[in-house]
Structures are given as structure tokens and as C-alpha cells.
Amino acid sequence: MDLIDILWKQDIDLGVGREVFDYRQKQKEYELEKQKKLEKEHQEQLLKEQEKALYAHLQLDEETGEFIPVQHSPPIEAAVVAQSVTNSLQGKSDLGQELFFDECLEILADTFQFETPEMTFPTAMVPVSEMNTSQSFLTTEQHHLPDSLQNAATNTGNVQEMEQAWQELLSIPELQCLGNQIDSLVDLSLYPNSEAMMETPNYVFHDPLLNIEKPAEDTGPVFSNDFVDSFPANVPTVNTNSTFNVETFCDDIFSLIDPKATNVPLTDNSGQSFTGLLNESLDITDLSLCKAFNENSPTEFNDSDSGISINTSPCSTSPGQSMGSPIYEDAHYSYSDAEMEDMDSTTENVHQNPTEKFHVPFTDDTFYALSPFVPHDTSFDIETQNPTEKELPVRPGQSKSPFTKDKSISRQEARFSRDEQRVKALKVPFSVDKIVNLPVDDFTVLMSKHQFNEAQVALIRDIRRRGKNKVAAQNCRKRKMENIVELESDLDKLKYEKEQLLAEKGEYNSSLRLLKKQLGTLYMDVFSKLRDEDGKPYSPQEYSLQQTKDGNVFLVPKAKKIEIKKEQI
DNA sequence: ATTAGATGTCATTAT
DNA sequence: GCATAATGACATCTA
Numbered sequence: 001m002d003l004i005d006i007l008w009k010q011d012i013d014l015g016v017g018r019e020v021f022d023y024r025q026k027q028k029e030y031e032l033e034k035q036k037k038l039e040k041e042h043q044e045q046l047l048k049e050q051e052k053a054l055y056a057h058l059q060l061d062e063e064t065g066e067f068i069p070v071q072h073s074p075p076i077e078a079a080v081v082a083q084s085v086t087n088s089l090q091g092k093s094d095l096g097q098e099l100f101f102d103e104c105l106e107i108l109a110d111t112f113q114f115e116t117p118e119m120t121f122p123t124a125m126v127p128v129s130e131m132n133t134s135q136s137f138l139t140t141e142q143h144h145l146p147d148s149l150q151n152a153a154t155n156t157g158n159v160q161e162m163e164q165a166w167q168e169l170l171s172i173p174e175l176q177c178l179g180n181q182i183d184s185l186v187d188l189s190l191y192p193n194s195e196a197m198m199e200t201p202n203y204v205f206h207d208p209l210l211n212i213e214k215p216a217e218d219t220g221p222v223f224s225n226d227f228v229d230s231f232p233a234n235v236p237t238v239n240t241n242s243t244f245n246v247e248t249f250c251d252d253i254f255s256l257i258d259p260k261a262t263n264v265p266l267t268d269n270s271g272q273s274f275t276g277l278l279n280e281s282l283d284i285t286d287l288s289l290c291k292a293f294n295e296n297s298p299t300e301f302n303d304s305d306s307g308i309s310i311n312t313s314p315c316s317t318s319p320g321q322s323m324g325s326p327i328y329e330d331a332h333y334s335y336s337d338a339e340m341e342d343m344d345s346t347t348e349n350v351h352q353n354p355t356e357k358f359h360v361p362f363t364d365d366t367f368y369a370l371s372p373f374v375p376h377d378t379s380f381d382i383e384t385q386n387p388t389e390k391e392l393p394v395r396p397g398q399s400k401s402p403f404t405k406d407k408s409i410s411r412q413e414a415r416f417s418r419d420e421q422r423v424k425a426l427k428v429p430f431s432v433d434k435i436v437n438l439p440v441d442d443f444t445v446l447m448s449k450h451q452f453n454e455a456q457v458a459l460i461r462d463i464r465r466r467g468k469n470k471v472a473a474q475n476c477r478k479r480k481m482e483n484i485v486e487l488e489s490d491l492d493k494l495k496y497e498k499e500q501l502l503a504e505k506g507e508y509n510s511s512l513r514l515l516k517k518q519l520g521t522l523y524m525d526v527f528s529k530l531r532d533e534d535g536k537p538y539s540p541q542e543y544s545l546q547q548t549k550d551g552n553v554f555l556v557p558k559a560k561k562i563e564i565k566k567e568q569i
Numbered sequence: 570a571t572t573a574g575a576t577g578t579c580a581t582t583a584t
Numbered sequence: 585g586c587a588t589a590a591t592g593a594c595a596t597c598t599a
Binding site: 475476477 | 588592
């Protein structure tokens with residue numbers, strides 16, 4: 001240690017921080033880590049207990065591997081149960097306390113066994129609440145629902161009020177994220193049995209599973225207050241001309257459903273009420289791509305103008321991130337990002353034009369099968385189609401936060417999924433990768449095989465151009481970096497060479513000096529031995545020794561030498 | 570809030 | 585003349 005101190009004092013770089021040698025500091029760090037570890041273990045234990053409580057109310061379906069609520073035998077009137085739920089919840093909220101998780105589970109597990117519309121619909125709607133709601137939200141929701149919502153809940157025939165109710169729901173600050181996504185409101189004409197939709201305001205924005213996975217302290221009292229404060233006064237104007245985008249809504253809702261946490265069956269929306277839908281069984285994997293909505297759905301591209309997007313981060317405030325199922329006007333055949341944003345807002349024009357519907361034999365499966373950038377995994381499909389899954393809470397037993405994964409999604413992947421979305425939106429039957437990487441001839445052949453309209457051709461060419469340019473840019477940068485590295489290497493080489501040459505020069509100089517010295521000594525030695533006719537030595541000021549080319553040496557008077565030089569001039 | 574680096578895109582030029 | 589590659593410049597995103 002003393003040596004190290006001495007070295008430090010002498011400013012000697014050891015290549016490591018001093019703390020490496022500092023025992024006390026290391027000990028401190030160790031204690032801190034220990035403390036953190038203990039906290040972590042404690043949290044994990046809590047989480048496990050919560051999971052345990054959850055699974056106590058769920059039953060494993062051996063066929064599907066899903067957990068479904070346990071069916072209790074003693075039947076109670078749904079209304080009574082609902083009332084009891086309300087009462088118990090109200091009692092809790094009146095006390096200003098948050099519900100304990102187990103109590104919520106018990107209440108909801110008891111509640112779910114009845115197939116009343118009020119009970120089934122919330123199950124389907126639960127994911128919506130996952131985005132922004134909390135336990136506090138549940139309690140406040142029940143006590144502070146605006147009148148219009150209550151009216152909408154009771155007046156089952158009033159479509160206008162239903163729309164208003166949706167608008168107001170979306171006006172809730174805590175639901176703005178949802179509002180950003182669902183930029184169009186429910187067009188009840190899509191639902192022959194609108195009665196089911198009338199249940200929406202009665203929807204209890206509470207998810208017991210959510211509370212397992214998302215501790216209440218995250219969004220607790222503050223959230224509640226915000227909601228209470230903002231709701232009554234904040235009923236902004238919403239575009240009532242907007243229509244509900246079934247596909248987007250489906251993606252938004254169902255991508256948020258944790259397949260393991262619910263057995264809510266959903267199949268098709270067209271011509272069926274939500275209530276009916278919820279009572280039918282459905283393979284949960286269908287929800288991943290929402291095939292039921294993608295296929296033969298007249299509202300497939302029914303994006304509205306307020307930015308709803310299946311590919312939009314729900315809480316994103318950046319317009320640059322807004323995208324989705326863009327349909328472009330015929331007048332625009334360039335699809336720069338900026339234009340995409342503009343065009344997203346003009347999709348209604350396209351929908352009004354029936355000639356814009358293309359029917360290319362193409363399914364999602366083939367689409368994704370063709371794309372090397374989209375793993376053939378349903379879960380990923382959900383993710384690529386709907387980044388709102390980012391908002392999913394951690395599943396029971398799943399330690400990794402979904403946010404960590406989202407961060408790891410590379411920009412390139414995001415870009416490709418964006419183009420994939422565009423390609424899909426225009427029903428182009430091959431993948432972005434194919435469009436970009438196919439050789440010219442193959443690409444031409446491929447293009448000639450299909451009858452594309454101008455919009456499709458423009459999109460394909462744009463994607464190919466950008467894709468090629470992207471690769472070119474990457475290569476260019478790579479080359480540039482390689483050149484820089486090469487030049488740096490050359491520079492180092494030249495520096496080394498210069499040093500070598502300088503060293504050589506020094507050696508030569510010193511040897512030259514030595515030779516000159518020796519020559520001078522020899523010269524003086526020879527000169528001092530020369531004698532004239534009188535036996536006297538010659539004066540070095542008057543005479544000098546000169547050597548001719550043939551090797552002979554002459555004693556030359558310096559004056560004469562000057563004369564000779566003058567003569568030469 | 571700032572900033573550097575990475576990346577995508579566009580415009581232009583070269584091949 | 586066209587398609588493609590190369591590259592500088594700019595915008596945007598991210599750590």
C-alpha cells in the first residue's frame with residue numbers, strides 16, 4: 001500500500017483507479033451491494049406471494065396452458081355481486097385506502113363467474129386500463145364518473161351519448177395515451193347490437209392482474225387526485241366525425257391482453273356484439289395478428305385523423321413516431337417520413353374511394369414468412385404490429401420488464417417494421433427485404449408479375465431506393481471508417497519511419513563529425529610534417545593541402561588558390 | 570438540458 | 585438515358 005501511495009504521489013499511471021487499492025472503499029461498496037441484494041430479494045418474495053395469491057384464484061387449463069378463473073359453485077345474483085363489489089370498493093375508497101391485492105382478487109374472481117354483460121365486458125376491456133389505470137383509478141372511477149358517462153351507461157339506445165362518453169373517456173388525462181392511439185371514436189354502426197357497447201361506461205377500469213404486476217405505489221394517490229381534479233372540468237372537444245378503427249382498436253386492446261392471464265374469448269367483431277363475442281371461445285393466438293379484423297374487414301384501414309396508430313407509442317408526444325396503417329393519396333407517390341405524417345391524416349379520403357381497395361391474394365402469414373426481419377413468432381408479431389405492448393406490465397413470474405426489451409429494438413428493425421407496415425397497408429405481397437435486396441432483373445420480373453397501382457409501385461420503388469441507399473450509406477460509412485483507420489495506420493507508419501530516419505541521420509551526423517575530426521587531425525599531422533627549402537614548417541594561414549582527382553596531394557598557397565578561383569570566375 | 574455518436578434520408582454526382 | 589453506387593449534408597434518435 002505504501003508503494004502504491006508513493007507511486008500515486010509520483011503521478012505514475014497504474015492504469016486503474018485508486019479505489020481498487022482502497023480497502024475501505026471496497027468494503028463500503030460491498031456493504032451497499034449487500035443491502036441492495038437484500039432489498040431485491042425482499043421484493044422478489046413479495047412478488048412471489050402476489051403470484052401465489054393470483055394462482056390461487058386461477059385454474060390451469062390443461063389444453064391451452066392458460067390460467068382461467070376458478071368457477072365457484074354457489075351462484076349469486078350478478079347484480080348483488082356487482083353491488084357487493086361496488087360496496088366493498090367504495091368502502092375502501094371512502095376510507096381513503098387502497099385495496100389490498102388479495103381482496104381485489106377475491107372480489108373479481110367471484111365476480112367473473114357470472115356471464116352478465118357488465119361482468120364480461122370489463123374482462124375484455126381490462127387491457128385498456130393497463131395503460132394508465134391503477135387501483136386508485138378504480139376507486140375514483142366509480143365515484144367520479146361524469147354524468148354523461150352514467151347516462152351513456154343507462155341509456156342503451158343513445159348512440160350520440162355513447163360517442164360522447166367515449167370522447168370523455170379519451171379526454172381523461174390518464175387515458176390520453178389511449179387517446180393518442182385510438183384517435184377515432186366508436187362508430188356504433190359497426191355494432192349491430194350496440195347494447196353491448198353501451199356497457200362501456202360501466203366498465204370498471206381495474207385489472208387485478210395489473211395490480212399484481214404493477215405495484216400501487218407507482219401511480220397511487222397522485223394519480224387518483226389528478227383524475228379527480230381533471231375530470232369534471234376537462235371535457236375537451238373531440239372530433240365526433242371520427243370513426244372507430246376496429247383493427248387498431250383490436251390491436252390496442254388485445255395486444256394488451258396477457259394471454260396467460262385471461263381466457264377471454266374473442267373471435268370476430270363484424271355483426272356481433274361484444275357480449276356475444278366474449279361468450280365465444282377463441283384461440284388466443286388469433287389475437288396476435290388479429291386476423292379476424294384483418295381479413296375482409298372493410299374498416300381495415302380506417303385510420304382517422306387524430307393519429308391513432310397500431311405502431312405508435314401510446315405515450316409518445318413526438319409526431320415523428322406516429323405511424324400506422326398509412327394509406328396514401330393518389331396524388332402523392334413519394335413517401336418520405338414527413339409526408340407519411342401528413343398522409344396519415346388524409347386516410348379518410350382514401351377510404352371514401354372504393355376503387356382504392358386492392359385484393360391481392362396475401363395473408364399475414366405469408367407476409368411475415370417472407371420477411372426475415374420479423375421472427376415467426378406470434379408474440380413478436382404482436383410486438384411489431386403493436387408497440388403498445390410496451391405498456392404491458394410484467395407477467396407473474398416474469399422478472400424482466402418489457403421496457404428493457406423495447407430499448408433493445410434496434411433502429412433498423414424499427415425502420416423495417418415501419419416499411420413493413422406500409423407494405424402491408426398497401427397489400428404488397430412481398431416483404432421489404434425482398435423489395436430491397438432482390439437483384440434488378442428479379443425485381444423487374446417480380447414487379448411485372450403483379451398488377452400494382454401507382455401508389456403501390458411508388459411505395460415499392462421508394463422502399464427499394466431508400467433500402468439501397470441505406471445499405472450504400474452503411475457501406476460508405478464503413479469505407480470511410482476503414483479509410484480513416486488506414487490513414488491513421490499510414491500516419492503511424494510514417495511517423496515511425498520518420499523517427500527511424502531521424503535516428504539514422506543522427507548516427508550519420510555523429511560519424512561524419514568523427515570523420516571530420518579524424519581528417520582534421522590527419523591534415524594537421526601531415527601539414528605539420530611538411531618543410532620548405534629552409535627546413536621551416538609551412539604556415540597553415542598561407543598554405544593548404546589540396547588533393548586532386550587522381551589522388552595526388554599538393555601544397556597550394558592560399559593566395560594562389562584565390563587567384564585560381566578568380567580566374568575561374 | 571446538452572452532447573456525441575449512430576443511423577436514415579435526401580440531393581447530387583459518379584459510374 | 586437510366587439504374588445504381590457513392591458521398592456530403594442534414595435530421596432524428598439514443599445513450
